[in-house]
Amino acid sequence: MATIDRHASTLALAHALSAAERRLAVIPLSRTKLPALRSPHHDDPGTAGPCHGACGRLGHGVYDASTDPRRVRELFAAAPWATGYGIACGLPPHHLIGVDLDTKSGADASAALRELALRHLFTIPETVVVTTPSGGRHIWLAGPPDTVVPNSAGRLAPGIDIRGAGGYLVGPGSRTEHGVYGTVPGTAQLPPAPCPPALLRLLTPPPRARHAAPPQAAPEPAQQGHGLVQFVLAAHEGQRNTRLFWAACRAYENGIGETLAPHLTDAALRVGLTHREARSTIASAARLTGHA
Structure with missing residues (x-):
């Protein structure tokens, strides 16, 4: 049987109730950071499919989570060994x-x-x-x-x-x-x-395509990178390096970094960066994406 630390359990309940007041749904956790209440279906091999609390019993992990203080107290009363709480x-x-x-x-x-x-x-x-x-x-x-x-x-x-x-996060104030x-x-x-x-x-995750698109010829590198060059040309003071770095990363990730680098450099010069700054930023992008 789990050891009961009354002080830690009382503090955990207090923190959980405070979180519930902020409309964060909570469950009691054990010192191992796992839900403190065991599944009521643990010994029911004949249970068909996962139960998310429809049976009315406690022990369904995050599906027990609640912001209702009475429900929270009920959960912690059923798990007096709980020393923490999880936020669903x-x-x-x-x-x-x-x-x-x-x-x-x-x-x-x-x-x-x-x-x-x-x-x-x-x-x-x-x-x-x-x-x-x-x-x-x-x-x-x-x-x-x-x-x-x-x-x-x-x-x-x-x-x-x-x-x-x-999923759930271990709430602040929890003791593990x-x-x-x-x-x-x-x-x-x-x-x-x-x-x-x-x-x-x-x-x-990206939405799954319903139908495969017919194969198309790959665009020329200059055409493919036109949007990246325009992205740099639209930069204002204070965002020029950031935009150049982002565009260069995308270019290298798409396999056109070396081809597009001169065009990105020219765009950077036109918005006010020095040649040295532009080359350094593009080199950093190459290193980060593994193309240095």
């Missing part, structure tokens, strides 16, 4: 998306996220940032109601896991086997900020 992602009204920057994999997830932001022209807004006992961070973002963001591990970049529909989850100072009371559209596009 993808549910209204916030449609929470969690960007989990892991440190255990050995990858520099924070640097990888910065590179993604630079390459795809987005910035992470001010929002709730939760600290983990291992030194990682969870960034909370709000998704649109009509978009389902799936869970993923390392798909976006090494060390970056995504918590979306059907490895320590306590907290928040970065100044972020605890912020609402989850809207997910930047460019990042949202990276998080959602």
Whole structure:
């Protein structure tokens, strides 16, 4: 039987109720960060298909999650050994998306996220940032109601896991086997900020094509890169390097980097960059995309 730490359990319930007041649906977690309540169907081999709580019993993980304080108290009363709480992602009204920057994999997830932001022209807004006992961070973002963001591990970049529909985040104040989850100072009371559209596009799988398009001749490199050159030419002061870097990355990823580099350089000179700045930025794009 699980050991009961009354103090930790009381604190976990208090934190969970506070989160529920902010309209974040919660469930009790054990010290292992797993749902504290065992599935009622664990010993029912004859159960047909997964049950998401239709049976009326507790123990369905995120499908038990609630913002109703009476329901939250009921969940924690059924799991007095719980020392933490999970916040279900993808549910209204916030449609929470969690960007989990892991440190255990050995990858520099924070640097990888910065590179993604630079390459795809987005910035992470001010929002709730939760600290983990291992030194990682969870960034909370709000998704649109009509978009389902799936869970993923390392798909976006090494060390970056995504918590979306059907997943949950360990809430701040939770106590686990490895320590306590907290928040970065100044972020605890912020609402989850809207997910930047460019990042949202990276998080959602592309729609499946219904019919295969007939094969077409590949465009000439200059024609294919015309839009990238125009993108650089439209740059204003303060965004010239960023636009050039982004365009160069796309060019190298599409196999036309070497061909388009002179045209991108010319565009950069026309919007005010020096020849040295343009060459340095394009070289950085080549290195980042593995074409240096």
